[in-house]
Amino acid sequence: MIKKVLIANRGEIVGRIIRTCKRRGVASVVVYSEADRDAGYLEEADEAVLIGPANPLKSYLNIEKLVEVALQTGADAVHPGYGFLSERGAFAEAVVHAGLVWIGPAPELLRIISSKCTCRQMADQVGVPVVPGTLKPVAGVGDVVEFGRAHGFPLFLKLDKGGGGKGIARITRARDIEKIYRQACSIGSAAFGSDACYIEHVVPRPRHIEVQFVADRFGHCVCLGERECSIQRRNQKIIEEAPSLIVTPADREKLFDWTRRLVLRMGYHGAGTIEGLRSEEGDYYFMEINARLQVEHPVTEFLTGIDLVACQLDIAEGKPLAFSQQDVSLRGHAIEARVYAEDPDTYIPSPGTIHALYLPEDNTQLRIDHALRANAVVPPYYDPLLAKVITWADGRDAAVDKLIEALEAIRIEGVKTTIPTCLKTLRNTLFRTGDFDTSFLDNGVTPGVH
Template sequence: MRSAKEMGIKTVAIYSEADRLSPHVLYADQAVCLGPPPSSQSYLLADKIIQVCLEMEVDAIHPGYGFLSENASFSKKVTEAGLIFIGPSPESIEVMGSKLAAKQAVAQYDIPLVPGTEEAISDIAAAKTKAAEIGYPILIKASAGGGGKGMRIVEQEGDFEEQMQRAVSEAQSAFGDGAVFIEKYITSPRHIEIQILGDQHGSILHLFERECSIQRRHQKVIEEAPSAVVSPEMRKAMGEAAVGVAKACDYYGAGTVEFIVDEKLNFYFLEMNTRLQVEHPVTEMITGKDLVKEQIRIAQGEKLSFTQEDLQIQGHAIEVRVYAEDPKNNFLPDIGKLQTYRRPQGPGVRVDDGFEEGMDIPIYYDPMIAKLITYAESRQQAIDRMIRAIDEYQITGIETTLGFCRFALQHEAFVSGNFDTKFVDNYFSPAVLSPTLTDEEEELLAALAVEFFDKNKKATHSLASTAASKNQAGNWKNRLR
């Protein structure tokens, strides 16, 4: 909305009853309530959203990065209603929305793929044979999946059938599509993705990489750009591969091509997100490009105003996701009222959030309440700035992931760049968030305790003496009577 305002474009916010006090509702020029809090009764009502647009004489819809943002049917309905969908074509969304279809589409561009099946598994016996060929451990994945749902790691053949049934059931429940496939499980993977932009005139370019390996439950918590381990040669190769993926589905708009990288820094195509990513601010910081403005210009039919050669990496950016979760309790969501909510400020600090002090965290949606981004000339300076910003961020009333993020940023594995998606498993335990005292601190506290005890003892003795004196005086007066 801020980007649109700078472009002279008025905005209409849609919201559920749970979000009636949200900042985006108050910031927009106009706002319309869609319905009750459950997304199935509000944010997922495609026909109602389009009807609101027609009634408000809206020209275009920006789908954000949740709910209907990667829904090909919604994109098609928007276009058929005579509106502009600020995103790729329905065909691109549909191809890349299926991991199997995406694999088949990119095969002609010689893009590295993780060894695995090229089609959905239906015959368990044949699937077991293929798994044996690939070699355990293997990964069973939902074709329509995302966010770690419908995904199962199988360490040995004896577990295959049970894990497959679970994956199919979970995929059917989460996505309405039980199709699954198998691929080699890379045991120490990094998650590195490439931001791409394409216009409707055939130009496609990339805006470098983002490192997204600090995760819990297969979902990102810390992202940075650029990656600490990607060399200029690797960056060029990954960028060209990402552009090839985009060409494979005639892509236009902003999108992200995700790669999995092994311990030898070999990279393999994972999937494509046909929308703006949560972590897009770190790319904006190091390139100086407003990706939302670029999305809008592309949707208006404009050509990209810059070339691949025009883009350069400037400085370093880090983003931490501030989730309403309790890291000490297996990162379970934590709901409640934001009793205190004070954002950090200062040079190189950006906060993208959706809440204000006094608001309630609803149970209906993703528990992310903010994205905290820092930018500096070097990676270490960006880390230092992030730690300062985390210390300034005041949130009470709920548990958040800020403490975990502070721990991760200071850990030797992160500082050195030698980490992967198993960072939480390898290094984190709730105990690390419980403050431990040095010997000097313990001695100081002991000394303070002794001093407090002595003062308290003297004060108690003084009060007792005063009380006794008063009691004697009272007795003397009683005797005179």
């Protein structure tokens, strides 16, 4: 049994993990950089340890220091949250080598599936359609030129080990290939330690559809519904909801079947998400797997009543899943808006001091995951996510209305936020009727009437 968890992360996800640990009687240790000295969750945890300066390379990405703190505080397990080192095989290996429990997929699997091309090949092997393109990384500029001549433009050049929307480049003409390829390789080397790239066709008017699953060590994989994540800026999600208006019951069964096939082929255990695209014609394609807790996991928790962090702890302890696919019911509709410290028009980060703060209280139909407090500093060194506002209702319209009401009530003074962007989207007629795709924000949002 896990008795004490080191949470190797920062921000709202830390408080989220602490809540489940407290319910289970598990002690928590949190780490913080000098830039996060005022974080509210430091007081919620049983222990808090300073691990270094603001620079994430010397704090949240410092594997040696994180393992050292886990051992010094007597933690017997490590939860990586999302982002930072959450999908880094080297971190998982260091945790296990130190005799600690890694709350996530096996380290060796993380190393294998860190390659998107490897995942694409596995999907192809078990009959799960992938977004058309190359199954292996391209050898160089010449391969991209040849692919463009053979299949036409536009196309996407993507990093094999990319993530978070980084390193995705759209190529619309042959003469831009070399420049874009060099830029992508540079980003890959700097951010992910690999400049390998692959090619995908551009799927027309795609919807971003993902399936949340949990899988234990006994060959059981249960799908917890799909999430619609098509409202994005800079290839990063900003509004997510479940279920998707466009996914039919037959589609859902197909997606669940594909998910189970791929998860079992990988030998995956833990919580994870299969991300995919749906074309305008209704064809679904596998895109990638996220081998961690997703930012948008509260949407699924509202929809199913299942605590995903508790599932992660159970699986890490070697327990079989406590429920089967038949036990899962998708109730009502849930929707989440991410609130970033960004200019709502340009999406440029807006660090600063929060001079005044008001957040509505959580209830059975409203949940706000955050790490905010008045007079705290929003540092410029990390992802600018401030909070996640999630609502639930019996139907979509009611859930959206509740989300609008909650966002209108929030006051965060001192930094700019994306709340205006979220409100414009939620009020937009096309969004309300479900007529949108991943280019929705790129095309500009006007309030509309509903």
